[in-house]
Amino acid sequence: MWFDLQDDVGDSFELEAKGGVVVARSDDSALMALADSQRLHGVTAQKVDSGELHSLEPYLHPDLHSGVFYPQDAQCQPMLAAAHILRTVIARGGAVISHAQVKKILSHDGVLHSISTTQGDFRAPIVINAAGTWAGEIAALAGSHLPIAPRKGFILVTEPTQHYIFHKVYDSDYVANVASSDADLQTSTVVEGTRSGTILIGASRERIGFDGSMNYDIVRTLAAQATSLFPVLRDVNLLRVYRGFRPYAPDHLPVVGEDAEIKGLWHSAGHEGAGIGLAPGSAELITQLITGKTTFMDPAAFAPARFARVSI
Amino acid sequence: MILVIGGGPAGLAAAVAIARNGQEVTILDSAPRAGGQYWRHRTRVDGYKSEKSAMYLQEVAQNPLIHFISGANVWSASRVKDGFAINYLVSGNELTVTAQKLILATGAFDRSLPFAGWDLPGVMTPGAAQSLLKGHGVLAGRRVIVAGTGPFLLPVATGIAAAGGTVVGLYEAQSPLRWALSPVALLLNPSKFAELLYYAKQVRKYRIRIQFGKGVTAFDTHSAVVSRLSSDLEVVAGSEEKIECDVVAVGWGFTPDVTLGGILGCAQKVDLDGTVIFNVDQNQRSSQKDIWIAGEATGIGGSDLALVEGEIAGLDCVGIGISPSLAFRKIRKTLFARALQKSYPVGNGWKKWSRNTTKICRCEEVSLQDIADSVTDLGAFDSRTAKLFTRAGMGLCQGRICSRNVSEIVAGLQGCQVSDNERIGYSNRPIATPISLGELSDGKSTK
Numbered sequence: 001m002w003f004d005l006q007d008d009v010g011d012s013f014e015l016e017a018k019g020g021v022v023v024a025r026s027d028d029s030a031l032m033a034l035a036d037s038q039r040l041h042g043v044t045a046q047k048v049d050s051g052e053l054h055s056l057e058p059y060l061h062p063d064l065h066s067g068v069f070y071p072q073d074a075q076c077q078p079m080l081a082a083a084h085i086l087r088t089v090i091a092r093g094g095a096v097i098s099h100a101q102v103k104k105i106l107s108h109d110g111v112l113h114s115i116s117t118t119q120g121d122f123r124a125p126i127v128i129n130a131a132g133t134w135a136g137e138i139a140a141l142a143g144s145h146l147p148i149a150p151r152k153g154f155i156l157v158t159e160p161t162q163h164y165i166f167h168k169v170y171d172s173d174y175v176a177n178v179a180s181s182d183a184d185l186q187t188s189t190v191v192e193g194t195r196s197g198t199i200l201i202g203a204s205r206e207r208i209g210f211d212g213s214m215n216y217d218i219v220r221t222l223a224a225q226a227t228s229l230f231p232v233l234r235d236v237n238l239l240r241v242y243r244g245f246r247p248y249a250p251d252h253l254p255v256v257g258e259d260a261e262i263k264g265l266w267h268s269a270g271h272e273g274a275g276i277g278l279a280p281g282s283a284e285l286i287t288q289l290i291t292g293k294t295t296f297m298d299p300a301a302f303a304p305a306r307f308a309r310v311s312i
Numbered sequence: 313m314i315l316v317i318g319g320g321p322a323g324l325a326a327a328v329a330i331a332r333n334g335q336e337v338t339i340l341d342s343a344p345r346a347g348g349q350y351w352r353h354r355t356r357v358d359g360y361k362s363e364k365s366a367m368y369l370q371e372v373a374q375n376p377l378i379h380f381i382s383g384a385n386v387w388s389a390s391r392v393k394d395g396f397a398i399n400y401l402v403s404g405n406e407l408t409v410t411a412q413k414l415i416l417a418t419g420a421f422d423r424s425l426p427f428a429g430w431d432l433p434g435v436m437t438p439g440a441a442q443s444l445l446k447g448h449g450v451l452a453g454r455r456v457i458v459a460g461t462g463p464f465l466l467p468v469a470t471g472i473a474a475a476g477g478t479v480v481g482l483y484e485a486q487s488p489l490r491w492a493l494s495p496v497a498l499l500l501n502p503s504k505f506a507e508l509l510y511y512a513k514q515v516r517k518y519r520i521r522i523q524f525g526k527g528v529t530a531f532d533t534h535s536a537v538v539s540r541l542s543s544d545l546e547v548v549a550g551s552e553e554k555i556e557c558d559v560v561a562v563g564w565g566f567t568p569d570v571t572l573g574g575i576l577g578c579a580q581k582v583d584l585d586g587t588v589i590f591n592v593d594q595n596q597r598s599s600q601k602d603i604w605i606a607g608e609a610t611g612i613g614g615s616d617l618a619l620v621e622g623e624i625a626g627l628d629c630v631g632i633g634i635s636p637s638l639a640f641r642k643i644r645k646t647l648f649a650r651a652l653q654k655s656y657p658v659g660n661g662w663k664k665w666s667r668n669t670t671k672i673c674r675c676e677e678v679s680l681q682d683i684a685d686s687v688t689d690l691g692a693f694d695s696r697t698a699k700l701f702t703r704a705g706m707g708l709c710q711g712r713i714c715s716r717n718v719s720e721i722v723a724g725l726q727g728c729q730v731s732d733n734e735r736i737g738y739s740n741r742p743i744a745t746p747i748s749l750g751e752l753s754d755g756k757s758t759k
Contacts, residue, residue, distance in 0.1 A: 079700040080701060083691060087689065198706075216388050216399070234748060235748055237746035238746060238749055239710060240710060
């Protein structure tokens with residue numbers, strides 16, 4: 001779907017199907033079982049042995065022997081993607097009103113009426129809430145309820161280096177940690193190069209609210225995990241650290257669909273760390289739902305109604 | 313333990329004040345020797361009143377209560393149980409020092425403005441020319457132009473001449489008559505006349521030609537374009553002349569280094585000259601308990617003010633009251649620092665010195681046109697969004713050199729002013745100096 005979007009918007013955001021490699025640490029049975037179930041869902045997941053693994057990633061630690069290769073895994077520069085998509089929206093007659101903070105969402109008898117923002121009031125029968133980590137607050141403004149919480153993460157960015165890393169390389173713990181509901185800190189490595197030559201190292205996950213403070217112990221842990229996968233990175237300098245808040249839903253599934261209480265209020269939120277990757281799919285799905293067309297997949301699992309208020 | 317970060321005039325004055333009151337103090341500094349950028353004496357080339365700096369340097373070397381850790385690059389700092397943990401690198405090894413009280417005297421670095429050719433070899437800052445000369449005894453080039461604005465140009469030009477270099481010209485962009493705007497500051501600081509006289513003699517001795525209201529607006533290998541400038545740094549049409557030279561040392565004042573205090577959460581504000589500085593009280597206390605800040609990081613003011621602020625920070629840190637005479641000296645020097653800012657302003661005319669192809673961010677090679685496109689085509693509205701779209705400021709220097717210039721360019725294209733929040737945003741970064749992933753991996757948790 002990203003490549004369709006690229007055809008539509010133009011080759012402007014460094015989209016590349018570079019492929020992903022999940023590296024097994026010791027016991028690879030859980031990873032292989034996961035790959036089997038992904039194959040059933042149509043994902044290309046190829047089991048690779050030691051030789052194949054090291055020809056995919058020659059700088060990988062020699063003690064790592066097995067993994068799964070996902071040739072469809074892709075990467076893009078998300079800021080450029082967002083900017084170019086917005087530009088296309090404007091070119092096609094859409095209006096983009098920036099610096100508009102939503103103040104009020106008015107509805108009558110459970111039907112959405114209008115919204116008030118710092119840039120004026122807008123009357124609209126349909127409003128899509130795609131406010132990311134703040135989507136829960138938007139729902140609350142409308143008098144509804146959406147349990148989206150922040151899951152904080154750090155990403156390390158190195159200086160530009162020569163080409164050491166050829167795919168997105170995940171530690172197999174990564175898969176388990178993303179699905180974990182533990183509020184405590186988890187760190188598991190994903191390492192990838194970018195077109196500008198820098199290497200990105202993620203990712204930590206912790207649920208501590210909107211606490212933007214720096215934590216150098218997490219930085220050290222991420223560095224240690226990355227260098228244990230790729231010893232060659234020991235001599236590469238860290239330049240900066242990003243902090244951010246992923247929009248997290250209690251069951252780790254996105255919320256895509258109409259609000260359970262307010263008609264006309266639609267949500268596309270809670271994609272956690274996969275929002276960029278899933279954006280074209282979520283957009284397609286919500287468009288089909290709003291326009292009453294047949295959906296390309298069953299949207300039931302993403303329905304906001306699954307978080308309906310528990311009555312007291 | 314008391315830890316001073318930065319071994320320039322402010323840091324040394326703080327350490328001396330602490331040691332004279334019988335307490336131990338450790339200074340961490342990134343340079344091989346004490347003195348900071350301004351007192352980096354090594355060669356025969358000394359500046360005005362070098363005996364004053366010699367006194368401090370000697371006391372730091374000889375007082376057994378003062379420990380000096382040189383070559384230490386601090387990359388991060390955090391508050392820990394009963395104090396602070398400071399993580400630093402010394403020749404490839406990471407070490408951590410803990411302290412109950414911190415005095416930050418992190419100084420400042422030269423401000424550079426872009427112009428056509430400023431990314432060529434042969435263009436450097438006056439600070440770089442001076443550190444080559446004082447730190448390594450190396451002349452930046454045979455025929456040198458010193459240009460920009462501010463009194464720091466004088467010791468750099470006379471230092472180069474004294475070391476045997478040819479100063480082709482010293483171009484001060486502002487008129488000396490601007491000092492007339494600050495008569496009180498001048499009257500309260502008569503010692504400054506003596507300093508001026510000293511440099512006037514040096515200038516005459518080495519036959520350096522000083523020209524006011526001019527600046528370097530373009531450079532090509534072995535020649536510079538020198539233009540007449542308005543007080544806002546606009547080029548006066550038709551005034552450009554080509555002057556042969558090997559090196560141009562150009563500086564437009566200084567940018568305080570606020571990284572460490574920022575990491576530790578010390579409150580900041582925007583100074584009159586648009587630089588980001590720390591909020592401190594009359595005793596140099598920052599908004600954070602047990603952290604004092606002295607010197608350029610509380611506002612660009614030169615070494616005299618830095619010495620007074622350092623002494624006050626050191627005394628207050630060990631619980632000694634500040635005498636009225638010291639407090640009055642701080643007021644006098646602060647007035648002089650304000651007068652400096654008024655006398656050497658940096659207007660926005662420099663934006664027209666660049667061609668569309670001129671690299672505004674030299675690390676990531678982002679041109680003026682790239683930045684303009686990010687605003688007009690992609691909707692960038694501040695230096696942060698322009699950075700995300702173009703990579704300007706994401707390179708090795710992490711925007712220390714270009715981010716202020718990028719923000720002024722972006723604001724100019726939108727016809728607005730750079731907000732204080734944006735200035736504070738681009739002046740801060742979580743990693744104070746690059747550290748290898750190997751060093752990070754081996755380091756211990758500080759909890």
